[in-house]
Amino acid sequence: PPPGTTQPESEAAIRTAMATAMFHWGLHPWAIYAVAGIAIGYGTFRKGRKQLFSSIFQPLLGTKRTEGWAGRVIDMLAIFATLFGSAASLGIGATQIGAGLEFNGWVDEATAPLLIGIIVVLTIAFIFSAVSGIARGIQWLSNINMVLAVVLAVFVFVVGPTLLILNLIPATLGAYLGDMTEMASRTAATGGDEMSAWLSSWTVFYWAWWISWTPFVGMFIARISRGRTIREFVVGVLLAPSIVALIWFSIFGGSAIHAQQTDGDMTVDGAVVSDNTLFQLLNHYPLASVSTVLVMVLVAIFFVSGADSASIVMGTLSQRGALHPSRKVVIFWGVVMGAVAAIMLAIGGGGTEALTGLQNLTVVASLPFVIVMLVACYALWKELRTDPLIVRRQVAVEMMRDAVVNGVEQHGDHFQLAVDPVEPDEAEVREPLGDEDEARRS
Known part of the structure; x- marks a missing residue:
């Protein structure tokens, strides 16, 4: 737990x-x-705008500015x-895979050259997945990732x-909901x-x-x-991942806590690696x-599926909202992404300084x-207020309010508002008037 909140290794700490x-x-x-998904989806699919992040700001800036320099x-x-x-x-994923190789004894130490090599392999994998498209590449990887994650969690x-x-x-659910205000107000x-x-390394970094x-x-x-409706979208985006996170952290967090309580070997020199x-x-x-x-494969696929989605989105943004950006652009952003991760790991030397550098970045x-x-x-908020x-x-x-006010003013206490089913009178049910009938009536 955060320092100074509870006694370490106590029930309250758990x-x-x-x-x-x-x-x-x-x-x-x-x-x-x-919020971002609703704003982009509403503008794209209800207003017919380009799928760009800048399209969200059209109600404030106008069409000319959002399609211009702003x-x-x-x-x-x-x-x-x-x-x-x-x-x-991507760099964090490489360090985790390197730690797995080191833990299994396959390498003596996860050095910077090894981590850079892992990044190169991951970059090639997610570029290949990205140019294959959502239906083939990303969906296929996501399905495999989901199956492997379920297998590991059940095991x-x-x-x-x-x-x-x-x-x-x-x-955990009760503690999360009950302590939410206190956790949100933590400061130095x-x-x-x-x-x-602690806040800099955890909460600030996560946000x-x-x-x-x-x-x-x-x-x-x-x-x-x-x-999807906005209600369906919000419920799905908020609840489904949060429930998965609750189950996942209960399984692995609970197992790690139990291992620490029984064996006491989940830390190195008193600190968690x-x-x-x-x-x-x-x-x-x-x-x-x-x-x-299995964990190393799972981590690799997770970061590959996330990185290929990112390269496609960056291609869409750089090509002014193209739903299917060109392969050259997708490959370009994939290479740049891998290069940035490799450079940061090389500067940090592949150790804890590399992870700190990635967090600061x-x-x-x-x-x-x-x-x-x-x-x-x-x-x-402004645009939804003007939705038809x-x-x-x-x-x-x-x-309705005006009708009630006028009714009370005209009839006083004798006014009442009621809704009764009324069958239409046969004399009131007529065929639509044709042009000749309209001319005859006029």
């Missing part, structure tokens, strides 16, 4: 740690994606955030502390320098990471959610050699986009 994990991975990041600046910021956020994710659930995991699911003032350092993914995740889920934690956990269970390899890249997202929220459906409802409410 509750706080699980609630904090959900705070970082639950409703909050997906709420950011939901729109280009906004789309450039979206590309900038997506590029560096995805590059940081740990069965061989791990099953009863603890089942108890942890409702407890509540824990001093230790809390400040920056999620925001950097906003352009391409928002555009991607908007594209695959065409035909995040790259090795999952491999250390799986080493407690049968088929460790198989499950650790994510924060810096996301900072300008925070302002863009705040303005996007206002633009979406909303306007019709407002007019209907005003007409």
Whole structure:
């Protein structure tokens, strides 16, 4: 848990740690994606605009500016955030795969050249997937990823502390919802320098990471959610991933906590080595050699599927909203993304400094986009207020209110409003008038 909040290795610490994990991975990041997805999907599929992040701002800036220099600046910021956020994710994935190779004894040390080689392989894989298109590449990888993740989760659930995991699911949900206000208000003032350092490494980094993914995740889920109502979209985007995160963290977090309580070997010199934690956990269970390899494959596919989506979205943004960007553009952005990740790992030497550099890169890249997202929220709110459906409802409410007020003013206490089914009189049911009938009546 965060420093200074609870006594370490206590029941309260478990509750706080699980609630904090959900705070970082639950409703909050997906709420950011939901706003972006609604704004892009509404403008594209209801208003007929181009699938560009700048199209969100048309209610504020007008068509001329959003299709001119202002729109280009906004789309450039979206590309900038997506590029560096995805590059940081790719680098983090490479460090995790390198940690798995080192943990299994396949390499002595995950050096910078090894990590760069992993990035090259991942880059080639996601470029190939991206140029194959959503239906073939991304969907195929996503399906494989989902199956492998379910297999791994079920395996740990069965061989791990099953009863603890089942108890942890409702407890984590209750702690998350109950402590949400306290977690959202954590600052350096509540824990001093230790809390400040912890917030920088965890909460601030996660928020920056999620925001950097906003352009391409928002555009991607908007594209695959065409035909859904806003209510269906919000419920699906918020609840489905949050429920998956709750189950996932209860299974793996609960198993890691149980291993630490019983064996006490989930830390190195009293600190958690995040790259090795999952491999250390799986080493407690049968088929460790198989499950650790499965984790490396799962991590690789996860980051490949995310990176190829990002390269397609950056291609769409750079080609002014093309739903199917050219392969050359997609390949270009894929190569640039891999190069940025490789350079950051090379500068950091492949150690903890490399991870810190990737985190700092994510924060810096996301900072300008925070302002863009705040303005996007206002633009979406303003546009939804003028939607024809909303306007019709407002007019209907005003007409009903005026009718009631006039009725009370004219008839006083004798006025009443009722709705009764009335069968139309046969004399009132007539065929539509033709031109001759209209002329005769006039």
